[in-house]
Amino acid sequence: MTVCQATTLLNNVVASIHSAVTLNGCGKVTAMNTITFPPSAGGGGFGS
Numbered sequence: 001m002t003v004c005q006a007t008t009l010l011n012n013v014v015a016s017i018h019s020a021v022t023l024n025g026c027g028k029v030t031a032m033n034t035i036t037f038p039p040s041a042g043g044g045g046f047g048s
Helices: 004-021
Strands: 021-023 029-032
Touching: 004 021
Parallel strands: none
Antiparallel strands: 021 029
16 A cells, blocks of 8 residues: 555544544534545555
């Protein structure tokens, strides 16, 4: 896996977490949805 692929994977994971978690005004988690892991790394993966 190249640095670019790893960075893309990390960004996709962070984006997935942000979209799956709902926060209230105090920053407390109020709801969570499941996410698919690992998200696509743009053609790469841990085995690449």
